[in-house]
Amino acid sequence: MADEQSPLEREIRRLIGIAGPIPVAEYMRLCLTHPQYGYYVTRDPLGAGGDFITAPEISQMFGELVGLWLASVWQQMGAPANVRLIELGPGRGTMLLDALRAARVVGGFQQAVVLHLVEVSPALQKLQERRLEPLGLPVLWHAALEDVPGGPCLIVANEFIDALPVNQAVKLADGWHERVVEIGADDTLAIGAAQKPLSHFEATLPRGLRLSPPGSIYEWRADGAALEIGRRVRSDGAALIIDYGHAWYGLGETLQAVSKHAFSDPLHTPGQVDLTAHVDFEALGQRAESMGARVHGPISQRDWLRRLGIDERAAALKTHTPYGKAVEIDQALSRLTAGGAKGMGELCKVMAVSDPKLDQLPGFET
Ligand code: SAH
Numbered sequence: 001m002a003d004e005q006s007p008l009e010r011e012i013r014r015l016i017g018i019a020g021p022i023p024v025a026e027y028m029r030l031c032l033t034h035p036q037y038g039y040y041v042t043r044d045p046l047g048a049g050g051d052f053i054t055a056p057e058i059s060q061m062f063g064e065l066v067g068l069w070l071a072s073v074w075q076q077m078g079a080p081a082n083v084r085l086i087e088l089g090p091g092r093g094t095m096l097l098d099a100l101r102a103a104r105v106v107g108g109f110q111q112a113v114v115l116h117l118v119e120v121s122p123a124l125q126k127l128q129e130r131r132l133e134p135l136g137l138p139v140l141w142h143a144a145l146e147d148v149p150g151g152p153c154l155i156v157a158n159e160f161i162d163a164l165p166v167n168q169a170v171k172l173a174d175g176w177h178e179r180v181v182e183i184g185a186d187d188t189l190a191i192g193a194a195q196k197p198l199s200h201f202e203a204t205l206p207r208g209l210r211l212s213p214p215g216s217i218y219e220w221r222a223d224g225a226a227l228e229i230g231r232r233v234r235s236d237g238a239a240l241i242i243d244y245g246h247a248w249y250g251l252g253e254t255l256q257a258v259s260k261h262a263f264s265d266p267l268h269t270p271g272q273v274d275l276t277a278h279v280d281f282e283a284l285g286q287r288a289e290s291m292g293a294r295v296h297g298p299i300s301q302r303d304w305l306r307r308l309g310i311d312e313r314a315a316a317l318k319t320h321t322p323y324g325k326a327v328e329i330d331q332a333l334s335r336l337t338a339g340g341a342k343g344m345g346e347l348c349k350v351m352a353v354s355d356p357k358l359d360q361l362p363g364f365e366t
Contacts, residue, residue: 008037008271013183021180021192024255025165025222028275032163033120037271040121040163046092051274052258054159055242055301055344056095059332061317063098065308066240069362070099070154071106073238076358077152079108080236084153086116088145088225089160093128099156100135115139116148145228153232155239159276161284162243164221166255166277169198171216176201179217181267189267206249206282217253219277226284229353230291238354238361239288244347245279247298254278281351288353296352296364302337302345307363310337 005013012030016022022030032039045051055062074083087096096115103109115137119125125141132139142148145155168179175197184190202210209218229239257266259273266275285295297304314333318326337345352361360366 006037006269006271008034009189009269011037012181012189012270016181016183021182021194023167023194024179024181024191025167027181027270028165028255028277031266031270031273031275032165034271038120039271039274040124042123042271044092044121044123044127045274051260053261054091055336055348056098056158057092058335059329060098061310061313061329061332062305062336063095064102064313065305065310066095066156066158067099067102068105069240069308070156071103071109072362073154073354073358074109074112075106076361077236077238077355079112080152081112082114082151083112084116084148084151085113086118086145086148086153086155088118088155088157089163090117090119090128091124091159093131095156095158097131097135100137110137113137117141118143118145118148145225145232148232150232152236154237155229155233156241157239158242160243161221161225161241161279162245162276163274164225166219166221168253168255169201169218169220171212171214171218172197173214176218189270191267209249209251212251216251218251219254220280220283223287226287227291230288230293233288233354234292234356236355238352238358241279241284241351241353242301242348243279244276244344245281245298245349247281247349249280249282279349281349285351285353292356293353294356294358296354296361298349298351299364300346301348301350302339302343304350304363305337305345307365 033041035041046054046057090096100110117128117139119141169176170179170193172193177193177197180192180194181189182192233239255266255277257264257273257275264273281298289295314329318329335343339346352364354361
C-alpha cells in the first residue's frame with residue numbers, strides 16, 4: 001500500500017495526522033497548486049500525451065473569435081491607447097496567439113495591448129514565454145489577479161475558474177456539515193463530514209435550497225476571484241469567462257478527476273490527476289454585480305460561438321484546405337458546439353462581466 005502513494009498523498013496524510021481531516025477545498029488546493037507536488041506546478045497537462053484538451057487546443061477558430069470579441073469590446077470602450085489584456089490560467093498560450101492574430105484586422109488594438117498572464121505553474125509560464133515571444137508584445141506574469149496593476153482592462157479566462165478550489169457541504173439530520181478528506185476505515189483517503197455542523201449555513205444558501213432533504217450536497221467557491229474581476233472591470237473594463245458550469249444555482253457534487261482523457265477517482269494519486277468542479281455562474285455573476293459590474297449571460301458556448309460566426313469561419317477555412325483537413329475542421333466545430341455529454345456546446349457556458357456603460361457586448365446582444 002505505502003509504495004502506491006504519491007508524494008502528495010504522503011504529505012496530505014501527514015497534514016491530516018497533525019490537524020485532522022481537511023476540507024475538500026483545501027484538498028483540491030493542495031492537489032492542484034501545492035508548491036512542490038501540485039498537479040499544475042509540476043507539468044503541462046495539455047501537451048502531447050497530456051490529460052485533457054481545451055477549446056483553444058481543439059481549434060484555432062475558438063481563439064480567433066475570442067480575439068475578435070476582445071478587439072470589438074476595446075473599440076466600444078473608446079479604443080483606449082493602453083489596455084491591459086489579462087488572461088487567467090493561459091495554459092499553452094494558444095488562445096492568446098490565435099486571438100491576437102485574428103484581432104490584427106482591428107487597427108491599433110495590438111499596439112494598445114500589454115499582456116498580463118496570471119499563472120501558477122512555472123512549467124507553463126516557461127512554455128508561454130517561449131510561445132508568445134514572437135508576438136513582440138510586452139508580457140508580464142503574476143501569481144494572482146490582485147497583483148496586476150489597475151487601468152483599462154480586458155480579462156479572459158477559459159477553464160480557469162473550474163480549477164479553483166470548491167467547498168462542499170452535506171445536509172445531515174442536525175444541519176449542513178462541511179465535507180472533508182480523512183483517512184478511511186481501510187486506511188485509504190476517504191470523503192467524510194466534519195463533526196460539527198456549519199453554523200447558520202442554511203441562511204447563506206439561495207432560498208430555493210434551504211429546505212433540501214438530508215443527503216443533499218451543496219458546492220461553493222470562495223468569493224475572491226469573482227469580486228476581484230467585478231472590481232477591476234466596473235470602470236473601463238470587461239471580462240470574458242468560459243467554463244463548464246451551470247447557469248443557475250443547484251445541488252449536487254461535480255468535483256471530478258481526469259487523467260489521460262478519462263475520468264478517475266479524485267482521491268486516488270493526488271497531485272497526479274486534474275481536479276475540477278463546475279462553475280456556479282449565478283453566484284459568480286451576483287458577486288461581480290455586487291461590485292458594480294454589469295453581467296451579460298451566461299449563454300451556452302454553442303450559442304455564443306454561433307453568434308460570433310463560427311459556422312462562417314469554419315466554411316471559410318474549409319474552402320482552401322484539402323479534404324482531410326476539412327473533415328478535421330468539421331469535427332472540431334462539432335466538438336465545440338455539440339450538446340450532450342460528448343460536446344462542449346451546452347455544458348460550457350460563456351459569461352461576460354463589464355463596466356455598466358457597455359450594455360451590449362458581442363454575442364450577448366438582447
Ligand atoms: N486556459 C487554458 C488552460 C486551462 S487549464 C486553455 O483553455 O487551454 C488551467 C490553467 O490555469 C493552467 O494554465 C493552470 O496552470 C492555471 N491555474 C490553475 N489554478 C491556478 C491558480 N490558482 N492561479 C493561477 N493559475 C492557475
